Amino acid sequence: xxxxxxxxxxxxxxxxxxxxxxxxxxxxxxxxxxxxxxxxxxxxxxxxxxxxxxxxxxxxxxxxxxxxxxxxxxxxxxxxxxxxxxxxxxxxxxxxxxxxxxxxxxxxxxxxxxxxxxxxxxxxxxxxxxxxxxxxxxxxxxxxxxxxxxxxxxxxxxxxxxxxxxxxxxxxxxxxxxxxxxxxxxxxxxxxxxxxxxxxxxxxxxxxxxxxxxxxxxxxxxxxxxxxxxxxxxxxxxxxxxxxxxxx
Numbered sequence: 001x002x003x004x005x006x007x008x009x010x011x012x013x014x015x016x017x018x019x020x021x022x023x024x025x026x027x028x029x030x031x032x033x034x035x036x037x038x039x040x041x042x043x044x045x046x047x048x049x050x051x052x053x054x055x056x057x058x059x060x061x062x063x064x065x066x067x068x069x070x071x072x073x074x075x076x077x078x079x080x081x082x083x084x085x086x087x088x089x090x091x092x093x094x095x096x097x098x099x100x101x102x103x104x105x106x107x108x109x110x111x112x113x114x115x116x117x118x119x120x121x122x123x124x125x126x127x128x129x130x131x132x133x134x135x136x137x138x139x140x141x142x143x144x145x146x147x148x149x150x151x152x153x154x155x156x157x158x159x160x161x162x163x164x165x166x167x168x169x170x171x172x173x174x175x176x177x178x179x180x181x182x183x184x185x186x187x188x189x190x191x192x193x194x195x196x197x198x199x200x201x202x203x204x205x206x207x208x209x210x211x212x213x214x215x216x217x218x219x220x221x222x223x224x225x226x227x228x229x230x231x232x233x234x235x236x237x238x239x240x241x242x243x244x245x246x247x248x
Contacts, residue, residue: 018075021075143161
């Protein structure tokens with residue numbers, strides 16, 4: 001989380017280009033949305049029993065269980081064509097790149113409708129129970145959930161692409177998760193494709209989708225020294241602090 005914010009700051013300051021970052025988590029972890037109240041619909045005792053840690057994102061939205069998934073972050077400068085976009089327009093723009101990447105896998109996806117569809121309004125605390133925009137759906141089931149944050153000079157969007165899906169783990173972590181049909185409304189690449197793509201292949205495909213959608217070439221890169229220093233400071237004073245994680 002600290003690295004993503006550090007990149008967004010550098011992009012906003014003109015010290016780094018627009019950046020697409022793709023990564024996995026070393027262990028199942030729950031991220032809370034920036035404005036989400038703790039416990040955010042979570043069973044905190046169940047998280048402790050299962051050694052599932054919590055972090056708080058700087059982006060909005062609801063809680064995400066990062067397990068058997070690929071996380072993406074996109075940082076763009078709020079200059080040029082991005083500056084005049086509304087929140088929903090920016091979500092739609094970034095979704096174009098993700099959908100183009102999925103199409104290279106033979107996955108036909110689209111964006112959830114704007115507004116609050118019937119049955120979507122209850123407080124669940126879990127991102128993947130909500131299928132309105134900016135959710136990316138396949139056959140009406142949610143495959144990618146996303147959240148966003150804007151500053152004066154940059155925009156950061158996070159999202160989670162499900163590679164596999166464990167409904168029982170989601171039931172354990174989120175008390176409001178459906179009991180009768182825990183997989184309702186959710187899908188994953190393993191279910192769609194019959195197998196889980198190798199992470200390296202998936203990164204290449206998603207980067208190619210970005211090129212297809214926007215006509216730009218994704219060039220592999222590493223954190224700059226300045227970004228690394230900022231990320232270390234943010235991890236120490238913010239993301240590693242219980243005061244930040246449990247502030248609401």
